[in-house]
Amino acid sequence: xxxxxxxxxxxxxxxxxxxxxxxxxxxxxxxxxxxxxxxxxxxxxxxxxxxxxxxxxxxxxxxxxxxxxxxxxxxxxxxxxxxxxxxxxxxxxxxxxxxxxxxxxxxxxxxxxxxxxxxxxxxxxxxxxxxxxxxxxxxxxxxxxxxxxxxxxxxxxxxxxxxxxxxxxxxxxxxxxxxxxxxxxxxxxxxxxxxxxxxxxxxxxxxxxxxxxxxxxxxxxxxxxxxxxxxxxxxxxxxxx
Amino acid sequence: xxxxxxxxxxxxxxxxxxxxxxxxxxxxxxxxxxxxxxxxxxxxxxxxxxxxxxxxxxxxxxxxxxxxxxxxxxxxxxxxxxxxxxxxxxxxxxxxxxxxxxxxxxxxxxxxxxxxxxxxxxxxxxxxxxxxxxxxxxxxxxxxxxxxxxxxxxxxxxxxxxxxxxxxxxxxxxxxxxxxxxxxxxxxxxxxxxxxxxxxxxxxxxxxxxxxxxxxxxxxxxxxxxxxxxxxxxxxxxxxx
DNA sequence: CGTACGGTTGAATTGGTTCAATCGGGGTGG
DNA sequence: CCACCCCGATTGAACCAATTCAACCGTACG
Numbered sequence: 001x002x003x004x005x006x007x008x009x010x011x012x013x014x015x016x017x018x019x020x021x022x023x024x025x026x027x028x029x030x031x032x033x034x035x036x037x038x039x040x041x042x043x044x045x046x047x048x049x050x051x052x053x054x055x056x057x058x059x060x061x062x063x064x065x066x067x068x069x070x071x072x073x074x075x076x077x078x079x080x081x082x083x084x085x086x087x088x089x090x091x092x093x094x095x096x097x098x099x100x101x102x103x104x105x106x107x108x109x110x111x112x113x114x115x116x117x118x119x120x121x122x123x124x125x126x127x128x129x130x131x132x133x134x135x136x137x138x139x140x141x142x143x144x145x146x147x148x149x150x151x152x153x154x155x156x157x158x159x160x161x162x163x164x165x166x167x168x169x170x171x172x173x174x175x176x177x178x179x180x181x182x183x184x185x186x187x188x189x190x191x192x193x194x195x196x197x198x199x200x201x202x203x204x205x206x207x208x209x210x211x212x213x214x215x216x217x218x219x220x221x222x223x224x225x226x227x228x229x230x231x232x233x234x235x236x237x238x239x240x241x
Numbered sequence: 242x243x244x245x246x247x248x249x250x251x252x253x254x255x256x257x258x259x260x261x262x263x264x265x266x267x268x269x270x271x272x273x274x275x276x277x278x279x280x281x282x283x284x285x286x287x288x289x290x291x292x293x294x295x296x297x298x299x300x301x302x303x304x305x306x307x308x309x310x311x312x313x314x315x316x317x318x319x320x321x322x323x324x325x326x327x328x329x330x331x332x333x334x335x336x337x338x339x340x341x342x343x344x345x346x347x348x349x350x351x352x353x354x355x356x357x358x359x360x361x362x363x364x365x366x367x368x369x370x371x372x373x374x375x376x377x378x379x380x381x382x383x384x385x386x387x388x389x390x391x392x393x394x395x396x397x398x399x400x401x402x403x404x405x406x407x408x409x410x411x412x413x414x415x416x417x418x419x420x421x422x423x424x425x426x427x428x429x430x431x432x433x434x435x436x437x438x439x440x441x442x443x444x445x446x447x448x449x450x451x452x453x454x455x456x457x458x459x460x461x462x463x464x465x466x467x468x469x470x471x472x473x474x475x476x477x478x479x480x481x482x
Numbered sequence: 483c484g485t486a487c488g489g490t491t492g493a494a495t496t497g498g499t500t501c502a503a504t505c506g507g508g509g510t511g512g
Numbered sequence: 513c514c515a516c517c518c519c520g521a522t523t524g525a526a527c528c529a530a531t532t533c534a535a536c537c538g539t540a541c542g
Binding site: 199202 | 522
């Protein structure tokens, strides 16, 4: 059953890379243990020095930081194939936390093994590098979203981004996908209050652009939604360029 | 004269890494040409496929994106030692632009040479990886700054971050450093208008926390400034951890 | 000497927050 | 089986932080 769950990982890392059979073998082999994490439990916490690298196989997780006043900012949504804490192969301590937003299945990998893989398998190293650069590009897009878009365009942009990512993972059915986030969590990612997220969702629904119901997000008019969001998917490097 | 300017590059990449004489040699050798860029000229532009990797040797640059409505968001300040466009070793096209904020000196490196270096010199690859992970951590800090701090704490936090980075590059004199940014540019980085940045700077000055005059930023009370900013420098990984 | 750019300040406006009340569904214990 | 409760969604009203628009200043520069 682990094999089935590993598909997102393989899919992610062969993206745009010519991985050999050896590389594939390594990706399987590096995931020594499978583990489940309950919803709303932390996978790793800021200040921790985790002994393993956790890789999402199934479910949603989020990176976040809490401020002295207790407010919280989510800095990334983690989907199947994403590393929760790849940086501990370089740094000892986590500078942020990762929480399970749904019941989560993760693979555990040894940092030392990963380091050796990166050192000895150039194609794989390049694939990891590619993934890290996409993560960075997504962060830049979030900075732009938070810094320069109003709440309306901001929510729309997040919807477009998640739609594109889910599509890339083949987790879409038509223009719908499972979005297991409360309005509060959405607000924590978008720098808005849950109340305001609610009002914006209502507006987007009333205008026939998108709809979030029963944890399902439907893009009713993907074209117009992308326009109001100013969405340009190039930064996800989902194509060939 | 190139040798003198290369110091920031060497300094940056031996940070926390055990680089051999060979690695040092490579860092020098990879920078084939030195070039200058006038203030407010773009080093690379969104959509470009630059033939070289540009590395800042002297001066300030910024990554930025422009939105359809013409507004601009800066996503990073680049200081000596920083790569302007390292990602083109993996992706063909830039997903954002880089502009010179001061007269700028850059080194040009060949992407192919860099790729070979990363492949063949594990210690150097690790050093690059470290630098990329710090960049990512800084981006997360910016997301938190934009998403969850009011203008006052936000300006203070940016000041603390730049102070720490300049300190790490040994570009401080006492608690002062050269900050060659207009209030407009600061606003573009902080998701604020130039007018509001001005008001906040006045408040911080009146309260004796910091002072920006003649392109010089002075931390008048670094301790209190860090407190109002909620600044925790761990994410810069400037220490040993 | 004039012009352009960056900084400074005031007044009106507005997008988003805060506070508060209500509603609905799913799970639990009696 | 039903009553209760809790969590998340929804809506209204008052409030506030930041923007917008506008005027004015100083100074570097052609």
